[in-house]
Amino acid sequence: MACNPERVHYTSELKAEMADSKIKRITNADIIETVDDLGGKISTVLEKELTTQLLKTTNPAERATLCQLQNLPRAQAIAARYAVDIRLLGEADIQNMKLHVKERDILDAYLYSAKQKQVPISNIQKINDTLFVYNKVVPANNPICDICFGKQETPFAVWHLGFQKREVVRRMNSSVKKKSS
Template structure:
């Protein structure tokens, strides 16, 4: 009798321990399992995905920022807009693609929080702006897990002056930093199913 009561209590305890917590983590567990599968992804695949997402995201945010800047002349509000704090679309894109989005300028060439490679790219973009060359996008692999997509804004963009003041050469660059893991996830969701 004692043994059967003990087994009954033990089985109730085990069943209670397997409660609803397991159901709550099913989608997270599924994602983790999908992430841990071995996949063959080339650098070309990564670059194409980053170029696609970065190009679409930078164009969308630039349109929103330009439109928002045209609506205000308040310097404090413009500064906030240039930090992308008041742009819902920028926040949504950053959350959707797990990307760090920033607008950088000539002063960031000396910014030690950016990697040496990134500062060199900014310097090259500034040189191109001085030579009046058309802006092109660039993808830089900073380390094994971080990729940075950059594209310079056109010299006639109102964003250059609004966010960085009067400059000898109008200059601003979109910087989108992607985690390799998140890029691979997006590839799995779109074309690698």
């Protein structure tokens, strides 16, 4: 009974779990660099997709659904593939108590920069030991600001991409394997 070869099933989940349990030396700088790279690419794709879809319709209900990032196939696929929490935040979210205080402070700083007509850069915050949040401001002239957040005194929208540390490390492993092959 103990020598039964069917006892262990090598599934892709088991292989991933075994790879995750290997000891690796990864610095915070490595993680930040990976989050910055992924966040930049993902936010660019999302912004392009959302802008394209918003300009295809004038139906307010359809636009509201799109602004909630629903009915965006690429956004859903990216969220599933990278296990990333994707949100589009606006000025009202500065008061959203569901967001971590660091995130609200960053939004407030971004809004201040927008009011001063400064071009803000992307930002990465380590929220806790397991969560990194990548933020990127949507350009003020992008239709997303107007359509999703109405006519504001200062056009303002920010991409929020929440990355789990474990998933980032997994991405780093797969990119290291590809580079060495």
